[in-house]
Amino acid sequence: MKRFEKVKQLFIRNGLFIKLFSVTLFSILLVSIFITFSTIRVSTDLFMETFSITNSKIIQQITTQFNSYSATVASTINEIENNGVIKRVLSEEEMDSVTLSRSYFQINQELDRIYTSLQAFDANLIVTGQEDRLYNLSYIYWPVTKYYLDSLEMTERTFEEPRAINYHALDTAVIEDEVIVATKALTERLSDDIYGAVYVSIRESQLRDFYEGYTSEGNDVVLIDQDGQIISSSQSDLMGTVDTNLRSIAESTYLSNQEHTSVDIEGREHLLISEYLPGFDMYLINLIDRQQIVSSLINTREILMISGGIILLALVMVWFVTRRITKSLTRLVRQISKIAQHNFSERINETGGYESRQIAQAFNHTLDELQTYVGIVVESQKRQQRSELKSLQHQINPHFLYNTLTTVKFMVKQGDPEEAMSTIHALITLLQSTLGEFGETITVSKEIENTKNYVTINQARYGDRIKVNYFIAPDCESIQVPKLILQPFIENAFFHAFNQKKSGFIQILIRKQESRLLAEVVDDGDGMTLKTEELPHDNKKKRQLFSGIGMRNVHERIQLMYGKDYGVSVSSEIGKGTRITIELPIIDEDQHTDI
Amino acid sequence: MKKLWMMLFAVLMVVTLAACGNGEDEGDETGADDPTEGDIEEAPEGDEDDITAWAWDPNFNIRALELADDAYDGDADVELEIIENAQDDIVQRLNTSLSSGAMQGMPNIVLIEDYRAQSFLQAYPDAFYPITDYINVDDFADYKIEPTSLDGEQYGLPFDSGVAGLYIRTDYLEEAGYSVEDVQDITWSEYVEIGKDIKEATGNNMLTQDPGDLGLIRIMLQSAGSWYFEDDGSTPNLDNNPALEATAEAYREIMEADIVSMVSDWSQFVGAFNDGAVASVPTGNWITASVTAEESQSGDWAVVPMPKLEVDGATNYSNLGGSSWYVLNSDGKEKAAEFLGNTFGSNEAFYQDLIEEIGAIGTYLPGLQGDAFEMEHEFFGGQQIIADFSEWTDNIPAVNYGMHTYAIDDIMAVELQEYLNDKPLEDVLNDAQSQAETQLR
Incomplete structure (x- = not known):
């Protein structure tokens, strides 16, 4: 689970890279595969087109060869048929040796002359006549006897159709080759009597020479007769087999005048070009194994290898480039997300590519501006607070003055000038201290003096049923404190703590504790209910009796001046009294600073 | 970056x-x-080790080449390819190639009949490779050297003797009331008489003839110590040649006796005696292999000396065919010559094999002895035919074949038909003589 989380985290963190890279990967693969296959397809088609055109020409050329052979065969047979000597010799019956010798001699001379045209094709000429008369012009090519020839089916067929030249394929054990034999019966012009037969035989290997130079693996030539028997083929294992289907395709291709047709042979696609050989009454077929021809001429593997290589290279480059770009961006993002933790004070590293460097610069610039503005705001706020305080400080309540002066007037009227004097004196000192000095802070002893003056005035007005005691640690007297920090609490105790109880004590304690100055104002009055150790909010309606500074102000002022570690806290209990604790830093007179 | x-x-x-x-x-x-x-590429140029040889008789000279291939024990690594061609084809193709000077498609070794040898050697002296250095000329029968050499260089390696004999069916003889003894050293007239009797008794003709092939004429002519030419080998000697007159008369006698089967090619010729259609075969000894090929006739054959003419100088011994091996002057000639020298030129044991396997009688004198010569042939009723042939060889009258034997043959073939057609013999030979003189001038 944890690992999964880790992987997920890794994905999220590298999200940009993964997205960019996979999009590029996908595009490159798509483009490469598409282009590769379309290239192969287009070139294959183009090649096959050219190939089939070339082959049609070649087939025509081969056809010419075959036709010239069949024409020679036809003219030879014709010449033999029209030759009177041959006719006479073949027709003769029962002769003595002398006549026979003459006949043989004459017919041999005639045949030798006629044979020369066939010799060019390496074909053999055999003429048979009455009895066992047989003239084999080149016995090496096809050694036969009259008896053997007569037993052949082709001879029978020849005599059945005496007017036609028929071609037959024959397997001969003697010469270990197939011979293709053109046969024709020799007939009397007038009576149609048959007096002999002509056999023009050519070895299949010889016939194959007509086209062998043009064939190659996957580019085969087949000679097929009307029965579908394969007479000659560059593919020797096809020889002698019967394929009527192939024949009918060849026929329809030829008749429809098509350049070529597509056929499926043994599950492989072949182009078929076909020509009809009228002399042979056979079809000459060119079979082109598409796949084999293409694979031998278009190196698919090489194209795929090159594409693969390019893809790989592109991917490696894309990987590095993308990684570089996204890595700096990712780092930037990570840094930015951490900025808040450092109070916007930390700057970002300006590294990486141009773009991310610019972004980091802009961001840092913004950060700097922000910092400046925040400083300005804070400063102006402080200034505002101080001026606020100052104005509060200067707001001596006119009622206070009025009441005090009225008290003094009564004292004088009652003839107690001593009392009046000291009260006036206390008022003067208090006002002097409050209004006169500009500094914010004063020493503890000065504050206590002010407090005493304030207490004196109050006691002069309201009698001394509330007594105030001072417990000041001697080492604290010279410590600086903000002006008028005790007065608001004394005032509070005087006017609110003793509503039920009519008399009591207020204790003021000032001492050092550890590195702080603790000032406490403790009364044993009515007490109050507090939710937390917070100062009760100043009642807006309840006007401050002496100046504008309330208890709440004191707390805020201390925090403004010294930070959140310092301030005022209150604890109170109904019927027992209230304790105010003021915590301040210890600041000696000489360290005094104007804030 | x-x-x-x-x-x-x-x-x-x-x-x-x-x-x-x-x-x-x-x-x-x-x-x-x-x-x-x-x-x-053609075979000869194909592989350095390949040498090609042409010959024509699968029962005889082709078999001999195969045996030679087996017997070869020379240093060079020889792959012999043997190609069978009709003799006429070989002659025609040699003429075509040699006259154009193109050796492509030609073999390294070719078998040429002695009658024709001089016509090739003299017409294309550069086309053949002299093998004088590869054999010892004195090891061969004298009568073979003349037709196979030119200007003191030996070109042909003499092969078979070509000594002629009359192969005859003893069973047919017996049927007609004759024995083998009755056909020993007879005349052609006697031969005709016997032939008639055999035909009467068995219905079979005495012999075969191809009207276009005058082998029989040549046998007769040489047996009387005469030839178409004077001793110089080039002057036609046709008219006023008593031997030729006697030959023509004997030939006509045979023909008119109506004891001849006509054939027009070699396979019909062989087929005729293998089928038992003829009682005798007057020809060269190289036919032995073809005769014995028909095993069912074992014991029914005998070989006797040729019948002789009734003219001065007539003998019962003659020669027909006989051929020799030639090396063409093309790539691989040294190897081919070395092969021939190693086998036909010097290997006595190989000649024994030739006799035993195919009954071929060579002309290599050291090879003309040994057990094989004394061998009694079952097929010929126990006759020591090789010994007999060898004996007859010594008696063959020597003649100079010259270089135009076959040209005269062609003229004579036509004229002989005229003679059979009752043209007077004197006119026939006169016409032949004048034609020959015109043609060979």
Whole structure:
């Protein structure tokens, strides 16, 4: 689970890279595969087109060869048929040796002359006549006897159709080759009597020479007769087999005048070009194994290898480039997300590519501006607070003055000038201290003096049923404190703590504790209910009796001046009294600073 | 950063170039493998070790070549390819090739009949490779040297003797009331009489003849110590030649006796005696292999000396055919000559094999002895035919074949038909003489 989380985290963190890279990967693969296959397809088609055109020409050329052979065969047979000597010799019956010798001699001379045209094709000429008369012009090519020839089916067929030249394929054990034999019966012009037969035989290997130079693996030539028997083929294992289907395709291709047709042979696609050989009454077929021809001429593997290589290279480059770009961006993002933790004070590293460097610069610039503005705001706020305080400080309540002066007037009227004097004196000192000095802070002893003056005035007005005691640690007297920090609490105790109880004590304690100055104002009055150790909010309606500074102000002022570690806290209990604790830093007179 | 780019670029270039290079290599390879290219070359040029030989008789001289291939024990590594061609074909193709000077498609070794040898040697002296250094000329029968050499250089390696005999069916003889003794040393007239009787008794003709082939005429002529030419080998000697007159008369006598089967080719010729259609075969000893090929006739044959003419100088001994091996002056000639020298030129044991396997009688004198010569042939009723042939060989009258034997043959074939057609013999020979003089001038 944890690992999964880790992987997920890794994905999220590298999200940009993964997205960019996979999009590029996908595009490159798509483009490469598409282009590769379309290239192969287009070139294959183009090649096959050219190939089939070339082959049609070649087939025509081969056809010419075959036709010239069949024409020679036809003219030879014709010449033999029209030759009177041959006719006479073949027709003769029962002769003595002398006549026979003459006949043989004459017919041999005639045949030798006629044979020369066939010799060019390496074909053999055999003429048979009455009895066992047989003239084999080149016995090496096809050694036969009259008896053997007569037993052949082709001879029978020849005599059945005496007017036609028929071609037959024959397997001969003697010469270990197939011979293709053109046969024709020799007939009397007038009576149609048959007096002999002509056999023009050519070895299949010889016939194959007509086209062998043009064939190659996957580019085969087949000679097929009307029965579908394969007479000659560059593919020797096809020889002698019967394929009527192939024949009918060849026929329809030829008749429809098509350049070529597509056929499926043994599950492989072949182009078929076909020509009809009228002399042979056979079809000459060119079979082109598409796949084999293409694979031998278009190196698919090489194209795929090159594409693969390019893809790989592109991917490696894309990987590095993308990684570089996204890595700096990712780092930037990570840094930015951490900025808040450092109070916007930390700057970002300006590294990486141009773009991310610019972004980091802009961001840092913004950060700097922000910092400046925040400083300005804070400063102006402080200034505002101080001026606020100052104005509060200067707001001596006119009622206070009025009441005090009225008290003094009564004292004088009652003839107690001593009392009046000291009260006036206390008022003067208090006002002097409050209004006169500009500094914010004063020493503890000065504050206590002010407090005493304030207490004196109050006691002069309201009698001394509330007594105030001072417990000041001697080492604290010279410590600086903000002006008028005790007065608001004394005032509070005087006017609110003793509503039920009519008399009591207020204790003021000032001492050092550890590195702080603790000032406490403790009364044993009515007490109050507090939710937390917070100062009760100043009642807006309840006007401050002496100046504008309330208890709440004191707390805020201390925090403004010294930070959140310092301030005022209150604890109170109904019927027992209230304790105010003021915590301040210890600041000696000489360290005094104007804030 | 720049470095990285340069590196990537370099890698790309290298890979691309390598791919291209590969492509070219593969192209070259497929080119070399293309079967059509290899097939254009003819066998002799194909392999250094290959030598090709042409001969015509599968029962005889082709078998002899096969035996020679087995017997060869020379240093060179020889692959012999033997090709069977009709003799006429060989002659025609040699003439075509040699006259054009193109040796392509020609064999290294070719068998040429002695009658024709001089016509080739004299017409194309550079086309043949002299083998004088590869054999010892004195080891061969004298009568074979003249037709096979030219200007003191030996060109042909003499092969078979060509000594002629009359192969005759003893069973047919018996049926007609004759014995083998009755056909020993007879005349052609006697031969005709016997033939008539045999035909009457068995219905079979006495012999076969191809009207276009005057082998029998040549046998008769040489048996009387005469030839178509004077001793110089070039002056026609046709009219006023008593031997030729006697020959023509004997030939006509045979023909008119109506005891001849006509054939028009070699296979019909062989077929006739193998089928038992004729009672005798007057020809060269090289026919032994073809005769014995028909095993069912074992014991029914005998070989006797040729019948003789009734003219001065007539003998019962003659010669027909006989051929010799020639090396063509083309690539591989040394190897071919070495092969011939190692086998036909010096190997006595090989000649014994030739006799035992195919009954071929060589003309290598050291090979004309040994057990094989005394061998009694079952097929010929226990006759020691090899010994007999050898004996007859010594008695063959020597003649000079010259270089135009077959040219005269052609003239004589036509004229003989005229003679059979009742043209007076004197006119026949006169006409032949004048034709020959015109043609050979």
